Amino acid sequence: MKKPIKLQWKLLIYLVTFMFGILALLWVFQIGLLQPLYEYNKVSVAKETAANIEKVINNEDISDYIASLSEQNDLCALVITDSQMINTNVTGCMINRLPYDKLVEYYSLAKENGGSYLSKSELVEMSFNPNAPDESFVSKYKGDKNIVYTKVVEDESGLVSIILVNTRVTRVNAATQTLSDQLFMIGCIIFIATVILVLFLTKKIVKPIVKIKEATNNLAGGKYENVSKKDDYLEIYELNKTLEYAATQIQKADKAKRDLIANVSHDLRTPLTMITGYGEMMLDLPDEKTDENIKVIVAESKRLNLIVNDLLDLSRLNENKIELHKENFNLTECIQDVLKTYESYSRQEEFHIQFDFNRPIMIYADKKRIAQVLHNFIDNAINYSNQNKRIEIRQILKDNLIRIEIQDFGQGIETNQIELIWDRYYKVDKEHNRVSQGSGIGLAIVKEVLELHQFNYGVKSKINEGSIFYFEMPVLESE
Ligand code: ADP
Numbered sequence: 416m417k418k419p420i421k422l423q424w425k426l427l428i429y430l431v432t433f434m435f436g437i438l439a440l441l442w443v444f445q446i447g448l449l450q451p452l453y454e455y456n457k458v459s460v461a462k463e464t465a466a467n468i469e470k471v472i473n474n475e476d477i478s479d480y481i482a483s484l485s486e487q488n489d490l491c492a493l494v495i496t497d498s499q500m501i502n503t504n505v506t507g508c509m510i511n512r513l514p515y516d517k518l519v520e521y522y523s524l525a526k527e528n529g530g531s532y533l534s535k536s537e538l539v540e541m542s543f544n545p546n547a548p549d550e551s552f553v554s555k556y557k558g559d560k561n562i563v564y565t566k567v568v569e570d571e572s573g574l575v576s577i578i579l580v581n582t583r584v585t586r587v588n589a590a591t592q593t594l595s596d597q598l599f600m601i602g603c604i605i606f607i608a609t610v611i612l613v614l615f616l617t618k619k620i621v622k623p624i625v626k627i628k629e630a631t632n633n634l635a636g637g638k639y640e641n642v643s644k645k646d647d648y649l650e651i652y653e654l655n656k657t658l659e660y661a662a663t664q665i666q667k668a669d670k671a672k673r674d675l676i677a678n679v680s681h682d683l684r685t686p687l688t689m690i691t692g693y694g695e696m697m698l699d700l701p702d703e704k705t706d707e708n709i710k711v712i713v714a715e716s717k718r719l720n721l722i723v724n725d726l727l728d729l730s731r732l733n734e735n736k737i738e739l740h741k742e743n744f745n746l747t748e749c750i751q752d753v754l755k756t757y758e759s760y761s762r763q764e765e766f767h768i769q770f771d772f773n774r775p776i777m778i779y780a781d782k783k784r785i786a787q788v789l790h791n792f793i794d795n796a797i798n799y800s801n802q803n804k805r806i807e808i809r810q811i812l813k814d815n816l817i818r819i820e821i822q823d824f825g826q827g828i829e830t831n832q833i834e835l836i837w838d839r840y841y842k843v844d845k846e847h848n849r850v851s852q853g854s855g856i857g858l859a860i861v862k863e864v865l866e867l868h869q870f871n872y873g874v875k876s877k878i879n880e881g882s883i884f885y886f887e888m889p890v891l892e893s894e
Contacts, residue, residue, distance in 0.1 A: 461564040490582035510581035521565040560584040637666035686715035732863035739781040747775040772810035777891040791857035792821040800825035824881035
């Protein structure tokens with residue numbers, strides 16, 4: 416795998432490439448193409464001037480026209496007709512210094528070439544006037560390129576005229592040199608600016624990320640110290656917040672795991688101690704092999720089974736692995752069936768459980784799970800009733816909703832605990848001194864089951880007066 420590169424180096428490479436790309440583009444347009452474009456422009460103007468002169472070649476004021484055109488476009492022209500020879504008298508006009516045979520040569524080349532001919536040459540090569548070139552003229556325009564555009568015009572009567580337009584392309588070396596120097600300086604400035612920018616970005620982006628990375632080393636252990644500063648970017652700030660949140664969640668999960676192990680082992684140990692205790696006693700003392708003792712072992716084994724089943728249930732509910740098997744069933748009958756299982760217990764313990772209902776109600780839900788919910792609520796009502804051994808169960812029909820209430824008159828729950836009792840293994844009484852069976856995760860299971868059904872549920876409670884646990888579901892039909 417390719418080794419990841421440090422962000423600041425990447426930034427530097429990208430920015431430098433980008434800046435120098437722009438500089439290269441500037442160089443091509445400003446320097447590389449300057450001379451050719453300038454020359455192309457000059458040639459175009461010369462051709463255009465020749466075409467304009469052609470249009471007025473027979474006019475009387477042609478010489479004025481040529482003079483103004485030449486001045487306008489910074490060039491000179493020579494027009495030779497059968498009757499006259501008109502030229503612009505401008506200094507630096509090489510065309511006026513050309514020997515006769517050169518003119519003839521241009522003429523013949525133009526004729527050969529279909530009527531026009533473009534000559535580009537160094538001034539020195541062209542200063543071959545037998546009268547000897549003017550030295551000062553040559554030295555002044557040395558190095559410039561001379562362009563002579565020759566056009567041969569023939570009118571209807573067969574009269575031939577020659578138009579010669581001469582322009583000079585000055586060397587732009589000096590200008591390009593200046594531009595090159597400028598671009599070099601700009602390049603240096605840009606490079607320094609890029610390095611400064613990268614250093615700045617590194618400070619603003621990379622450093623906080625490195626700090627966060629260091630701070631996350633202990634994240635797996637639920638530790639994260641917020642390293643964001645006031646002037647950090649929002650994203651960095653938010654990343655810090657998210658990591659902080661993750662750390663607290665990890666801590667919570669860790670604590671929940673530890674609590675769970677502690678509680679589960681406690682809950683499992685009690686029946687296990689009873690089973691081994693009674694078993695050993697029966698082995699050692701043959702007289703103790705009584706039905707009563709065997710019943711204790713069976714009861715404790717059942718309790719163990721219940722705890723393990725509850726735990727499995729909850730973990731499957733938490734992972735959404737449980738599917739509801741919904742059906743239409745008679746809720747009132749279901750409650751009555753659940754209550755039957757408490758009959759002998761109520762008789763023994765002198766518990767009074769009362770069920771109030773008007774008429775049987777049908778609902779659409781998972782019957783087994785609703786029975787499980789009822790069992791959990793009733794178990795709790797019994798467990799936390801203390802001496803007040805009375806439980807009331809009500810079936811209340813309101814509009815299209817049926818509400819089941821399970822009320823006890825026992826110890827009640829403090830207001831600040833009400834939200835927490837639905838959490839896994841939360842206990843108001845930390846001492847865990849319950850006498851009856853139960854896994855200690857009853858309400859967490861109730862919560863998962865009712866939420867899976869999307870049924871409304873809750874509790875109203877007053878300390879030392881008792882609690883009312885309730886849940887509501889839509890009525891399918893009432894019989
Ligand atoms: P447990 O096995 O401890 O009853 P639950 O999940 O069923 O576990 O209940 C969680 C906690 O809620 C209980 O430990 C108890 O403190 C409180 N609780 C539940 N039902 C009642 C009730 N009817 N009266 C008072 N407290 C209750």
